[in-house]
Amino acid sequence: MSVNHKVTNINVWLMETKVKGNFADSTRNVETIGFVVVDVETDQGLHGIGVTYHEVGGEAIREFIKLAIVPKLAGRNPMETEALYEENFHYMRGVGRKGLAFCAYSAVDIALWDLKGKILGLPLYRLLGGNNNKVPIYASGGWTSYTTEELVSEAKDMVSRGYDKIKVKVGVDGGRNLNEDLRRIQAVRDAVGPDISIMLDANNVWQAGTAVQFANRVKECDIMLFEEPVFADDIPGLARFKQGTDIPLATGEHEYTRYGFRDLVLAGAADILQADVTRCGGYTELLKILGISQAWNLGFAPHGMEHMHMHIAAAAPNALFLERLLMFEEVVDSVYLNAPQPKNGFLEIPDKPGLGLELNMDNIRENAL
Ligand SMILES: [Mg+2]
Incomplete structure (x- = not known):
């Protein structure tokens, strides 16, 4: 051909x-x-x-x-x-x-x-220079609209499905109830035990001072990373957060192009870049964002859309893991035929050319x- x-x-x-x-x-x-x-x-x-x-x-x-x-x-x-x-x-x-x-x-x-x-x-991960077709993946959910019982139940369910890394939301009552957030995350930690990595996502809710205050209280729950503690465009606020806590700061799902990520990085506003290939400009642009993350020795952890990201996460040496949004599982199954499913916290990439996916x-x- x-x-x-x-x-x-x-x-x-x-x-x-x-x-x-x-x-x-x-x-x-x-x-x-x-x-x-x-x-x-x-x-x-x-x-x-x-x-x-x-x-x-x-x-x-x-x-x-x-x-x-x-x-x-x-x-x-x-x-x-x-x-x-x-x-x-x-x-x-x-x-x-x-x-x-x-x-x-x-x-x-x-x-x-x-x-x-x-x-x-060639499978895309091989075209991108990778040699490993198994990528760590974490389960993501834990909405603030859940009761504490529902939150704990979902966290336990994630662990029982083989995930050793989970992400849940904070910022209940529009971010105005830090005590309740703290109780909820403590309940999750108690339920899953010390060996499961817990990540938190505040979805842009706080001003930097409040975000730092909460991070310094919740760190006793052993938090692996803290995502979008302040509004995604509040780059000075992100930098203030990063200086104010020792929990690694993840952001980038709302950012676009190499220029957006350059500004985040130059401001010292992230430890882990969470670019989304389906927004930031496709693979052509994602590869440049990946290069920026490598030049500043940052982690790379793409946002959601695990089947679109699995090849870059497999090929990039500083990629940490993929995210599986449990809420998406139904629509994912309706769009792809036989898309790979996570097993024991890993996603295995099909040995097929390109993305290796087929539409339903x-x-x-x-x-x-
Ligand atoms: Mg998020």
Whole structure:
């Protein structure tokens, strides 16, 4: 097969479900979970797939891909990811260096990387230079809308499913009840015992002073990392937090492009970068963000979307682990056919070219919006 493929066709589907149940964190209610799914086809019959995640704006992402990006890719060689990224970045820069337009381009770029692996006959982690196909993964949930009993029960369930690292939310009552947060996390620690790593996610809720105060109280529960203690754009506040506590600071799920991560790092505002390939600019941009994390000797722990991130987490020497959001399990199963499932705290990457994933096209055709 020649490496000179041309893009002939791009399909886009919106898959969404209304969230059943009670999922709120310190700053928002999760009402909808949605994936926009892209399939890029070449003149030699290969298909590359990419996905981006949203809670709101799925229709806009779908239409942006169809109307703005598809015409720019028609007839182009999918191997030219840098050239295509550069052209599209400047084409859409007035509306798209962050936000929905960038989520849209990220999904398309991921599909191009899937194609690159398929054209070269290599799993993406091998194309990226890795040699290990088993990646540690942690379970993520523990919403602030849960009662303490529900929180403890979910934490125990995570451990019984083989996870030795778990993440739960803090910031109950909109962040105004630190004593209750402390009691809840102590209850989780008591329930799971000393050998399970616990991470906390405050989802942007506090000002830096309060976040530092809480971190210094909760550290007796042996916390592995603290995520988004203050608003994601409050870079000085993140830096203040990092100076004020010895719990490692993780952030980056709301950041876009190398430029956003450069500013976080230059300000001393993170210990662990949590970029999301489905938002930050696809693999083309994620590799640059990874380079920034390595130049500053920081940890790299991508946000959610474990099937989109498994290859980079396998290949990057400073990658810590993947995140599995338990709330996503149903939509993940509805979008992919036989996607790998975590076992004993590890995700094993399929030995197939590209991402190694297959879309559940029967379900997508039937249920896409
Ligand atoms: Mg988070």
